[in-house]
Amino acid sequence: MHISDGVLPISVALGSGVASLAIAAWSVKQTANEDLPKVAVVTASFFVSSLIHVPLGPTSVHLLIPGLVGVLLGPAAFLAILLGLLLQSLLFQFGGLTALGANALMMGIPALLCGLLFKRLRGDTQKQHVLVGGLAGGGGTLLAAALLALLLASGGEDFFGVMKLALLAHLPVFVVEGLVSAFTVSFLFRVKPELLAQQLGAAS
Amino acid sequence: MHDLQRLPPIDFSGPAQFEVRDLHFSYPNGQAALRGIDLSIAAGDRIALVGQNGSGKSTLIRHLNGLLPVQQGELIYQGEPLVGEHLRRARLEIGVLFQDPDDQLFCSTLYDDVCFGLVNQGMALETVEPLVRQALASVGLEGLIYKPSHHLSYGQKKRAALACLLAMRPQVLILDEPTANLDPGQEKILVELLRQYSGTLICITHDLLFAFELCQRAVVLDHGQIHHDYTMAELVAHPPSMREHGLDFSFRLAGLANQDLPPLQACTLLPEPPADTGTASHSKGTAVLALGNYRFSYPDGTQALQGVDFVLHAGESVAIVGENGAGKTTLLSCLMGIQSGTGEHSLEGANLSRKQRQLLWRKVGMVFQDPADQLFCASCAEEVAFGPRQLGLPAEEVERRVDQALQRVRLSGYHHRVPLHLSGGERKRLAIATVLSMQPELLILDEPTAGLDPQGEELLLEILKELPQTRILVSHDPFLVAELTQRTLVMHRGRVLEDYSTADFLADQSQKSLNLLALGYRQQRSREILELQHQHQHSHAHYHLHDHPHRHGELVHSHPHEHQHDHPHAYTHTHGADSSEHCHPPEVGYHEHSHPGHEEEEHRHVHPEDESSDG
Amino acid sequence: MSETQAMQLPLIYLLLAVFLCGTLWWLALWTLKTASHRHQEGQQERDWSVPLIDSAAGGDSLFHRWDVRFKLVALLGFAFLVVATRSPWSALLAMLLGLLAVRLARLPFARSLRRLLAMSGFLAMFLLIMPLTAVPHPGDFLLTFSGIDFLRFNLRGLSLALAIVGKACAVALLMEPLLATASLPRTVEGLTRLGVPEKVGQMILLAHRYIFVFLEEARRMATGMQVRGFQRRTSMQTLRVMGNYLGMLFVRSFERTHRVYDAMQARGYQGRFPAPAYFSVGKSDWLHTACWLLLGLLLLCFDRFWLGN
Incomplete structure (x- = not known):
C-alpha cells in the first residue's frame, strides 16, 4: 500500500523526504559506480514483479517484495526502491509525489534491514537459505506495515482507525510475501546461487 | 582433417589488424573456454566464426573488444595490446552487434541511442544530428528517429542496433548471431546492409548459408581451440569436417536438391527423397479443431485476425507461414484459447464457449519460440511434471510420463539437471518434453529450430518426425515446412491468403517469389554449395604416379613410380551428406605438381629392373 | 461549544x-473505457520523425x-x-x-x-x-x-x-x-539541472526503458505457464509457482544487466551518458x-x- 498525497502532515512529508534523500545518498555511495546502470536495470524487474497479483481468497494482493529486494541488492536496495517508487508514482500514480520520501522510507528501511539479516544468517544449506529468505520476505512486509502505521499515526489520533485497518490489511500479505519469498530464494539457491551470495552493487 | 598449421586463406600484406597469440581463458568456475587461440585478422577480412554451441566463439569476440581481460597469451589490435587507453580508443572503432537488440538500445529514443556512441567518440552534441539521421536512414528507420525503442518490432530493433554501430563508422564489425529470430524479409535487409559494409567483419553464426553469403574466411572453433582456418568455400564443401563440428547443414540441401535443381549425378549415398507429400492432404480425417469467420482485435485496436476460416483434420500437419505481423502468433494463441475473439471455434465438431476455450490447454500443447518463456522450474523433472500435475494425474502416472517424455526428446537421465544451465538445444527439447508429457492431441510449434546449431536442428527434426500428434508449425524455414508438413496456410495481414498442399506451396514460391520464406539468396547459395560439394579438395591418403629424380641410398635416378601421399586434391565426385565415405576411388593418376622435399626422402619401392629394394 | x-x-x-x-x-470507469476506445479508433500513428x-x-x-x-x-x-x-x-x-x-x-x-x-x-x-x-x-x-x-x-x-x-x-x-x-528524458534532464545527480537521472531513464522489456518478458512467461494449465488459486502450489516465476524474472533481469552493461561498454561508455541540451x-x-x-x-x-x- 502506498501513501498518496495529502495524507501526511506537511512536516512529516518534508521530514521523511529529507531523511530518504540522505539514505539514498548513502546508498549511492555504497554502490560501486559502474554497478549503478545494473542496479537500474534490475530495478525495472522489481517494478514489474510488484505488479504481479497473487490470488488470496476472493481477492488478490500484489506483492511489495521489499524483503526480496534487500536480499538481492543489499545496500543498493534503498536506491532501487526509491527509483521504483518514483516511477510507479510517475506512471501509475501509485503513491503520491509529495509522499515519495515517506513511501521510500516505509519500503526501503525494511529492505536494508532484511538484506542485512539475510547476509548475516543465510548460512550454507538450502534449508537455512529458504528459512531466512522467507523470514526476510515476510519480515520486510511486516516492518513496512509497521512503518506505514507509524507514518499514518503521525497525523494524530484521528488516523488511528485507518492505521489499524492498514495493519490488518497487511497481515495476509505478510504471510503470502513470506512464502513467495521463501520459494523464490529456494529457486534461486538451486538455479543461480551467486545471486544470493553477492549482492549486486555491494562495493567489492 | 585437421590442418592446424595452414596459413590463413587470404593473403595480407603489412601488419595484421588483430593478432591473437596463444590466448587462454578460463571462467571463474574453472571452466576453460579458450585454449591457445592463434589468429591473425587483416583489415578488410570477412570472417565467419563457427562451431558448436559452447565452443568459445562468444568468449573470443568478447576478448576482441576487451570486454574480457586477457588472462594468458597476447591480443594485439593495430600493433598494441588491447588495454588501457588503447582499449578505450579501440572500442570506439570496434562495433559489436549482440544477439538481443534490447540489450543495446538502452536509451529512451532511437536518436539518443545512436547519439550515445557518437558522443563517446568525442563529437559535439550539436554536430551529430546529421550523422544520426544518416545512420538511421541507411537502415530504413529515418521515420522513427524519436520513437522509444520499446515500440519497435524485433527486426526494426535489430536494424536500429546496427545503425548505432554503423553511425560510429567502425573499422571492425563483430556480429553475434545476427540472423537469429529475424523473418526472411528483415534478414534480407540485414544482408544487404552488411554487404555494403567495407571494414573487417567478424560474424558468429550457425547459419552457414548466411555466412557463405557474406564471408570469405571461416574459422572453426571447437572446445576453445581453432580447428580449421579455411576459406568459406572450403568449409561448406567438406561435410565431414562440418559434421565433426556440428555444423553440417547438408541435410537441408538434400531436400532442396530434390525440388527444382537439375538432377544430380546419381550417388548411392544421397538420402532417399522424401515421400511424395502432395497426396497426404487429400486423405482427410475428422476435423479436430476448426475456426469459422474468426476475428480478433487487440485492446489497442489492431485487427490481428480478420475472418479466418481454418479446419484442422486429425493426423494432419499444417504449416502456417507469413511475414512477421501477419497474425500467425495471434492465430496460435486463439487456437490455444489464450486469446478469445469472435466467430466460431469448435473442437471435434462441438462449438466452444468462452469458458471452454480456456480449457483447451488440456488438449492442445504449444511450444514457444523462446524456451526461456516456458521453463520456470528448478529441475527438469519438475518442469516436465508441471503439466501432468495440473491435469490432476496420480503421482505414478506423472512419473511415468516424465520418464517417457524425457526419453522421447533424448534427455533421459536429466531429471535433476537445472533447466537454466542446459544448452540452447537441450532447453528447446526440454520445452517440447514439458508439452509432450501432457499428451496433447494437437501440438503447436512456433519456430522450433530458432537459435539452434545445425546439429541441434537435425536432432530436433528427427524427434519431431517421430511424434504422432497432429501438428501446426509456424516457421520461416522452407526446409522445415517441407519436411514436417503436408499442408500450408499462407497468412497475410490477418487473413488466410492460401490454403493448399505444401508441395504446391513450395512450387509456388519460386514462381511468385512471395518472399515469405527464406529463399532468395539462400536458394542461390544452397545451389552453389551443392556444386562445391561435388568438386572439392580432399586431404586423405591417396596414390600418386610420379616421375622425378629420387634417391635409393647412394643411387639417384628417375622413373615413374607410385606411392602414397597425404595432401589435398580437388576431386569431382559425389558423396552423401552424412558420411565421410566417398564414392570416388582413390585414383592413381599422373601428377605434374611438385612435392616439396619429396625428392630428398628415402624411396623404398621395387624396381622391376633389378628386383631388389634399396635401403 | x-x-x-x-x-x-x-x-x-x-x-x-x-x-x-x-x-x-x-x-x-466507464468514461475511461469508452474514451480509450474512441481514442484508439481515431488513433493515428504519431510522426516519430519529429522530436517530442x-x-x-x-x-x-x-x-x-x-x-x-x-x-x-x-x-x-x-x-x-x-x-x-x-x-x-x-x-x-x-x-x-x-x-x-x-x-x-x-x-x-x-x-x-x-x-x-x-x-x-x-x-x-x-x-x-x-x-x-x-x-x-x-x-x-x-x-x-x-x-x-x-x-x-x-x-x-x-x-x-x-x-x-x-x-x-x-x-x-x-x-x-x-x-x-x-518527454521523460527532457524532464529528467531538468531534474539533473536542478541538482539531482546525473547518475541517478540516467538510472531513472534506464529503469524506465527496461520496465517495458521486462513487462513483455513477464507476460510471455505468464502465457507459457497458462498453456501448461497453471491457474492462480489460493494454494501453496500457486505460491510455489509464483516464487519460481519471480525467481526466473530476477534471473533473467540480472543476466540482462550484464549484457546491457557490456553493450554500453562496447560503445565506449565511460560512466556518462550524453546529455542533450534542450533549454x-x-x-x-x-x-x-x-x-x-x-x-x-x-x-x-x-x-x-x-x-x-
Missing part, C-alpha cells in the same frame, strides 16, 4: 450517499513551452503548498486549479482520470473509515442513521477525509501537466513559475488565515 452535537437522519440518506459515490466511480521536444508535435500549450526546470520547481512547489493546507474547501480549490492546469495543458482528460482511479481504493478507505473512527472532540458534529444507531459518523472525520481526497486529487491532476508535456529560458518562464507559486501561497494563506485552521 463544549459538547458534541448529534443528529439522526433516516438510513435512506446513507444508502443514497453510498449509491451516489458508487455510481460516480462506475461512471468514471518540438512543441508542435507533442502538443502546444503554455505547459509545453514552459522550461522544464521552471515547470518542475513551480509545480512541485505548488504541490507541497497544496499538501500543507488543511481544510476540505482549500483542497477543493486546489482541485479546481489542477483541473484548470489539465485544461490549459490541452491534455486528454482520460489519462488524468486513470490516475485518479488508481488512487481510488486507497482514498475510499479514508472516506469510509475516518468518519467512523475520528475521535469525537468538543464541538464535533455526530451523525447517526436510524437503524444503525451504533455507528456514529463524525462529520469532522468526514471533512478530514475529504480534505485528504481533495489534496490527493489536486496533486494527481497536476501530474499530467507536469510530466506529459515534455532556453524566457521571461514567460519566470512569470509562470512566480504565478503558480503565488497561487499556492495564496491558497495556503486562505487556508490558514481565512478558514482559520
Whole structure:
C-alpha cells in the first residue's frame, strides 16, 4: 500500500523526504559506480514483479517484495526502491509525489534491514537459505506495515482507525510475501546461487 | 582433417589488424573456454566464426573488444595490446552487434541511442544530428528517429542496433548471431546492409548459408581451440569436417536438391527423397479443431485476425507461414484459447464457449519460440511434471510420463539437471518434453529450430518426425515446412491468403517469389554449395604416379613410380551428406605438381629392373 | 461549544450517499473505457520523425513551452503548498486549479482520470473509515442513521477525509501537466539541472526503458505457464509457482544487466551518458513559475488565515 498525497502532515512529508534523500545518498555511495546502470536495470524487474497479483481468497494482493529486494541488492536496495517508487508514482500514480520520501522510507528501511539479516544468517544449506529468505520476505512486509502505521499515526489520533485497518490489511500479505519469498530464494539457491551470495552493487 | 598449421586463406600484406597469440581463458568456475587461440585478422577480412554451441566463439569476440581481460597469451589490435587507453580508443572503432537488440538500445529514443556512441567518440552534441539521421536512414528507420525503442518490432530493433554501430563508422564489425529470430524479409535487409559494409567483419553464426553469403574466411572453433582456418568455400564443401563440428547443414540441401535443381549425378549415398507429400492432404480425417469467420482485435485496436476460416483434420500437419505481423502468433494463441475473439471455434465438431476455450490447454500443447518463456522450474523433472500435475494425474502416472517424455526428446537421465544451465538445444527439447508429457492431441510449434546449431536442428527434426500428434508449425524455414508438413496456410495481414498442399506451396514460391520464406539468396547459395560439394579438395591418403629424380641410398635416378601421399586434391565426385565415405576411388593418376622435399626422402619401392629394394 | 452535537437522519440518506459515490466511480470507469476506445479508433500513428521536444508535435500549450526546470520547481512547489493546507474547501480549490492546469495543458482528460482511479481504493478507505473512527472532540458534529444507531459518523472525520481526497486529487491532476508535456528524458534532464545527480537521472531513464522489456518478458512467461494449465488459486502450489516465476524474472533481469552493461561498454561508455541540451529560458518562464507559486501561497494563506485552521 502506498501513501498518496495529502495524507501526511506537511512536516512529516518534508521530514521523511529529507531523511530518504540522505539514505539514498548513502546508498549511492555504497554502490560501486559502474554497478549503478545494473542496479537500474534490475530495478525495472522489481517494478514489474510488484505488479504481479497473487490470488488470496476472493481477492488478490500484489506483492511489495521489499524483503526480496534487500536480499538481492543489499545496500543498493534503498536506491532501487526509491527509483521504483518514483516511477510507479510517475506512471501509475501509485503513491503520491509529495509522499515519495515517506513511501521510500516505509519500503526501503525494511529492505536494508532484511538484506542485512539475510547476509548475516543465510548460512550454507538450502534449508537455512529458504528459512531466512522467507523470514526476510515476510519480515520486510511486516516492518513496512509497521512503518506505514507509524507514518499514518503521525497525523494524530484521528488516523488511528485507518492505521489499524492498514495493519490488518497487511497481515495476509505478510504471510503470502513470506512464502513467495521463501520459494523464490529456494529457486534461486538451486538455479543461480551467486545471486544470493553477492549482492549486486555491494562495493567489492 | 585437421590442418592446424595452414596459413590463413587470404593473403595480407603489412601488419595484421588483430593478432591473437596463444590466448587462454578460463571462467571463474574453472571452466576453460579458450585454449591457445592463434589468429591473425587483416583489415578488410570477412570472417565467419563457427562451431558448436559452447565452443568459445562468444568468449573470443568478447576478448576482441576487451570486454574480457586477457588472462594468458597476447591480443594485439593495430600493433598494441588491447588495454588501457588503447582499449578505450579501440572500442570506439570496434562495433559489436549482440544477439538481443534490447540489450543495446538502452536509451529512451532511437536518436539518443545512436547519439550515445557518437558522443563517446568525442563529437559535439550539436554536430551529430546529421550523422544520426544518416545512420538511421541507411537502415530504413529515418521515420522513427524519436520513437522509444520499446515500440519497435524485433527486426526494426535489430536494424536500429546496427545503425548505432554503423553511425560510429567502425573499422571492425563483430556480429553475434545476427540472423537469429529475424523473418526472411528483415534478414534480407540485414544482408544487404552488411554487404555494403567495407571494414573487417567478424560474424558468429550457425547459419552457414548466411555466412557463405557474406564471408570469405571461416574459422572453426571447437572446445576453445581453432580447428580449421579455411576459406568459406572450403568449409561448406567438406561435410565431414562440418559434421565433426556440428555444423553440417547438408541435410537441408538434400531436400532442396530434390525440388527444382537439375538432377544430380546419381550417388548411392544421397538420402532417399522424401515421400511424395502432395497426396497426404487429400486423405482427410475428422476435423479436430476448426475456426469459422474468426476475428480478433487487440485492446489497442489492431485487427490481428480478420475472418479466418481454418479446419484442422486429425493426423494432419499444417504449416502456417507469413511475414512477421501477419497474425500467425495471434492465430496460435486463439487456437490455444489464450486469446478469445469472435466467430466460431469448435473442437471435434462441438462449438466452444468462452469458458471452454480456456480449457483447451488440456488438449492442445504449444511450444514457444523462446524456451526461456516456458521453463520456470528448478529441475527438469519438475518442469516436465508441471503439466501432468495440473491435469490432476496420480503421482505414478506423472512419473511415468516424465520418464517417457524425457526419453522421447533424448534427455533421459536429466531429471535433476537445472533447466537454466542446459544448452540452447537441450532447453528447446526440454520445452517440447514439458508439452509432450501432457499428451496433447494437437501440438503447436512456433519456430522450433530458432537459435539452434545445425546439429541441434537435425536432432530436433528427427524427434519431431517421430511424434504422432497432429501438428501446426509456424516457421520461416522452407526446409522445415517441407519436411514436417503436408499442408500450408499462407497468412497475410490477418487473413488466410492460401490454403493448399505444401508441395504446391513450395512450387509456388519460386514462381511468385512471395518472399515469405527464406529463399532468395539462400536458394542461390544452397545451389552453389551443392556444386562445391561435388568438386572439392580432399586431404586423405591417396596414390600418386610420379616421375622425378629420387634417391635409393647412394643411387639417384628417375622413373615413374607410385606411392602414397597425404595432401589435398580437388576431386569431382559425389558423396552423401552424412558420411565421410566417398564414392570416388582413390585414383592413381599422373601428377605434374611438385612435392616439396619429396625428392630428398628415402624411396623404398621395387624396381622391376633389378628386383631388389634399396635401403 | 463544549459538547458534541448529534443528529439522526433516516438510513435512506446513507444508502443514497453510498449509491451516489458508487455510481460516480462506475461512471468514471466507464468514461475511461469508452474514451480509450474512441481514442484508439481515431488513433493515428504519431510522426516519430519529429522530436517530442518540438512543441508542435507533442502538443502546444503554455505547459509545453514552459522550461522544464521552471515547470518542475513551480509545480512541485505548488504541490507541497497544496499538501500543507488543511481544510476540505482549500483542497477543493486546489482541485479546481489542477483541473484548470489539465485544461490549459490541452491534455486528454482520460489519462488524468486513470490516475485518479488508481488512487481510488486507497482514498475510499479514508472516506469510509475516518468518519467512523475520528475521535469525537468538543464541538464535533455526530451523525447517526436510524437503524444503525451504533455507528456514529463524525462529520469532522468526514471533512478530514475529504480534505485528504481533495489534496490527493489536486496533486494527481497536476501530474499530467507536469510530466506529459515534455518527454521523460527532457524532464529528467531538468531534474539533473536542478541538482539531482546525473547518475541517478540516467538510472531513472534506464529503469524506465527496461520496465517495458521486462513487462513483455513477464507476460510471455505468464502465457507459457497458462498453456501448461497453471491457474492462480489460493494454494501453496500457486505460491510455489509464483516464487519460481519471480525467481526466473530476477534471473533473467540480472543476466540482462550484464549484457546491457557490456553493450554500453562496447560503445565506449565511460560512466556518462550524453546529455542533450534542450533549454532556453524566457521571461514567460519566470512569470509562470512566480504565478503558480503565488497561487499556492495564496491558497495556503486562505487556508490558514481565512478558514482559520
